[in-house]
Amino acid sequence: MDQAKSPHQSAGPAVLWEEAQRLILENRVEEGRARLLAILETQPRNAPVHMLLAGTSLASGKLQRATAELRAAAMSIQNDPALLIQVMQAMSRLGETNDTRMCLRHPLIPRLQNGPMLTAIGHVYQGIGLNAEALAMMERAKRTGYDNADFRYFHALQLQFNGRLGEAEAEMESCLKLGPTFGRASLSLARIRKQTADSNHVAFLQERLQSVPKGSEDHAAFEFALYKEYEDLGDLDAAWSALQRANAVMAARVPYDAASEEKLFDLLIQRFDSDAPRGETGIPPGPMPIFIVGMPRSGTTLLERVLGSHSQVASAGELSDLPRQLRWVADRHGHPVVDEDLLNAMPGIDFALLGRRYLQQSQWRANGKPFYIDKLPPNFMLIGCIRRALPHARVVHMARDPMDVCFSNYRAMFGDSYAYSYDLDALSHHYRQYDRLMQHWRETMPGFVIDVPYSNLVLDTERTCRELIAACGLTFEEGCLDHTRNKASVATLSSAQVRQPIHSRGLGEWEKYAQRLQGLRTALLG
Template identity: 55%
Template sequence: MPSSPQAVADRALWQQAQLHLRDGRYLQAQRAFDRLLERNPALVPARLMCAATLLAQGRLRAACEQMRRAAGAPGSDAALVCRVAQALSAIGETTAARACLAHPAVASTRSGAALVALAHVHQGLGEHPQALALMDRARALGHADADFRYYRALQLQFNGRLHEAEAEMEACLRDGSTIGRASLSLTRIRRQRPDAHHVDALRARLRQASPGSEDLAAIAFALHKELDDLDDRAPAWEALRLANATMAARLPRYDCVAEANLFDALIARSGAAALANVATPSPGPTPIFIVGLPRSGTTLLERVLGNHSRVAAAGELDDFPRQLRWCADTHGHALLDHDLLQASARIDFAELGQRYLAQTRWRAGGRDFYIDKLPPNFMLLGFIRRALPQARVVHVSRASMDVCFSNYRAMFGTAYGYSYGFESLAHYHGQYRRLMAHWHAAMPGFVLDLPYELLVHDSEAATARLFDFCGLPFEPGCGDTTRNTGAVATLSAAQVRQPIHARGLGEWRRYEHQLEPLRALIEPA
C-alpha cells in the first residue's frame, strides 16, 4: 500500500535531521526533530535523537525533559524500553530509568540481547541481584557469547558467588576470549597459592598480547598480583612497571598545572562565607557520604557501616554530580571542570538537594540512613554542604604511601589517569590533601576523618566513633564484614568479604627500593 502523505513528510523530516546530525549542525537537527515530534509526539526514537542533539549543544535540562517524555510512551518493545532506560540512567534520571525497568515488556521479553542490555542498566544503578537475574534469563534463552559470559561472571562476583565466578572466568579464558579483562578479574577473586595460581598462563598470554594494548596492561596487572601473592617480588615489580607504563602511554598526559588550577578555582569559590549559606534540611532518610582517594578503604567502611540495622548501603552513586550538572545546566562527563565550576554560581542549592534526594531516597529501603560511597565526591563537599546540610560525610584517610601504592597497583581504565605514574600520582595526592585541609578549615565539624589504620587495628573503636558522628546508637559486631552479604561492585569485591585484616598496612615497603622516587615526591625531606 502507498504511504500516507504524513508518513512521507515524517520520513523527509527524519532524513533531514539525520543529514544535519551527520554534518554537525545540531541546532538545525534539533529543529527538524522538534517539527517531527509536533506531528508525531509518540515517536520515541525521534525524541531520543532530539535529546542527543540538545546534549551536543550543552542543554542538559532540555535533553532530560525530552528523555522523560520518551519514558512516558515507550510502547511494548523491550529493546526500545531498554534504549530509553539507558538514556535516562546515563544522565542521572534514576527514578525514571527504574520505572522503565519495571515496564511489562521487560517481564515478557524473550530477547536475550534485550535482557543483557537491561541487566547492564541495573548494574549501572547498583542493582546487582536484579542484573544477575536478567542475565540468568538470557542464559536460559541460549545467550552465551564471550562478552555475556564475562559480564555474568562479574555479576556472580559482585553478588558474592565467588566460586561460580571463578569457574566462569576460567571458561572465558579457555575459549580464548576477553583475555585481558578476564585474566585480571580472575586473579582478583582470591589470593593465589603456590599450588593454585595462573602465573605460567599469564606469562604466555603476555607474550601473545599486542604491544601497547589494554589487554597487555590488564594481563601485566594480573601477573603482578599473582607474583606478589606468591612473594616473588622482583618479577612482580617488573610486571607492575610494564602495566602502568602501558596504561600511561594510552592516556592523555596528566597536566599538573591544569589540575592545580582547577583545585585553586574550587577553593577560591568555596570560602567559609559561601559555605555558610545552606539550604533548609529536608525530613526523611539521611544520606551518609563516604569519600576519600580510591583504594583508601571506602568500601571496607561501607561494609562496616552497612551492618548497622538503621543504615542501607547503596554503593557508588553518581547522583550528586549528575544533579549538580542538571542544576547548572552544563553537560559534561568529568566530575568537575571549570565550566561547571563557573556555572555553579547560578545554582539553586535547595533545588539541588531536593533533586538529589528525589533520585536516591528509594535506596534507603525504609531505613533512616543510606550510604552514598563515591570516593571522588571529596571534591564536591562544599556543594554537598550547601545542598544537604543534614548529610553526614565520612572521609577515610590512609597513610600516604600505602594509598598511593595501592592506586599504582590498580587498573582503573580511564577513570583515574593520574594513578599510572609517580609524578602524577604524587601531584594528585598533594591536591587531594590540600583540598581536604581546606574543607576542614571552611566547614569545621562537617566531615569526620576516619583513619583506615584505626578501622583495621581497632574496628570497635572506629565504629563507635563513626556511629557517634552519624547519630546512630552503637551496635556491637558491625566490624565483622563477613556477616554483610550485600552486593559490592568495586575492585575490593572479593577482599571485603573476608574478615578485616591489616595486610595492607605498610605494604609498600615490600617494594621500598623501587618506590623510593615516589616516596621522595610525596614526603620530601
C-alpha cells in the same frame, strides 16, 4: 488569511524524518531540530523523534532539555524493546535514576527472550547499583542460550559482586577458554583469591602476553594480573617488573595532565572559600545520606560495610547521583565528577534545588531505613557542594597513610578513570592536591567532615566504630563489629577481599618494595 507555511511544515512525517537526519549529519542541527519538532505537532508520542531531539540537546550542552526529551521518549514507547534499552541507557548515564527505574518496570521486559537485550538490561541495573537484579537478568539471558566470552566475563563479575565467589571464579576460567585475549578476566581471576604454587595462572599469562596487541588495555591487564600472581608467589622482582610494565602501558594510553589538575583544585578552593551561603536550613523529610569519601583504595568500601551493618543504615554503593544532579542543576553536560566548565557555573548554582534533586533521585535506596550510604570516593571534591546543598548530611572521610594509598592505587587498574594512578610522579602530585583540598574543607567548614584513619579502623576497630557511629548520630550496635554479616552487593575492586574479617594486612604493604618506592616517599614527604 492564513500565513504561508514553510516547506517543512507541509511535508509528511516520513519526509521530515529523513530530512532531519540528513541535516543533523550535515551539522545543520537547528534546521534538523525544526523538522523534528514539526513531526511532533502531529505525532507527539513519536519516541524516535524525542530520542533524536535528546541527542541534539546533549550535543549542544543542554542537559535539562535532553533529559526532558528522554522522559517523553520513554513515555511513548509501546513495542520497541531496542529503543527502550537505548532510552534507559541514556537516562542512567545522565543520572535520571527514577526514570530509569520506571523504564525497568515496562511490561515489555518480562516478556523478553532475547539474550543480548536481557544482558543490556542487566548492565542498566548494574549502572544504577542494583546488582542482585543485574545478576537475575543475566541469568535470564543465560537461559536463552546466549553465550560468548564477554557475556561470561560480565556474568562472572555479577556473581562476584553478589558474593558468589566460587561460581565467579569458575565462570572467569570458562570465559578465558573462549577468547584469544581477555585481560580483564585474567585480572579479575588473579584478584579473586590468593594464588599458590599449586594453583596459579602464571604460565597462561606469560603465553597470552606473547600474542596480545602491544599497548592495548588487554596488554596492561595481563601485566597487572601477572604482577598480582607473582607477588602472591613471593617473587617480588618479577612482580615489580610486571607492575612497571603494566603502568607504563596505561600511562601511555591515559596521560596525566598535572597542570590542568592543579588548576582545577585551585578553582575548587576559590569557588568554596567560605562556609556560606548554604541551602535550605530545615531538615528535609525522608532518609538522609551519609557520604563516604576519600582517595580510591583508601578503605572506603570496608568503612561502608562496617557502617552499613547498622540496622538503621542501608548500603547503597558507589552512586553517581550527586555529580549527575550537580550537572543537571548547572545544565552542563559532561562526564568528570567536576571540571572547569562546571566550576565556572558554580556562582549560579541553586544549591537548595541540588539538595532536593539529589534526595529525589536517591532516597529510595534507603529501603525504609533512616540513613543510606553514598560511597563515591571522588565526592571528596564536592564536599563544598554537599555542605551548601545538604547541610544536615554526614560526610565521612577515609584517610589512609599516603604511601599505602598511593601504592594501592599504583597496583590497581582503573581503566581511564584515574590517570594519575599509572605514574609515581603523577601519584605524588595528585595526592598533594587531594590533601590540600581536604585541609581546605576542614578549615572552612570545621566539624563537617568526620575523619576516620584507616589504621584506627583495622587496629582498634571497636573504639573507632563507636566514635564513628556516635558522630553519625546513631546508637552503637555490636553487629557493626562483624561486617561479614552485611550481605549487600559490592561492585568495587574490593569486592572479594572486603567479605573477609577486618585485618591489618593492608598496613605497610608498600614496604616490601621500599627501595623501589623511595622516590615516591621522598616526593610525598616533601
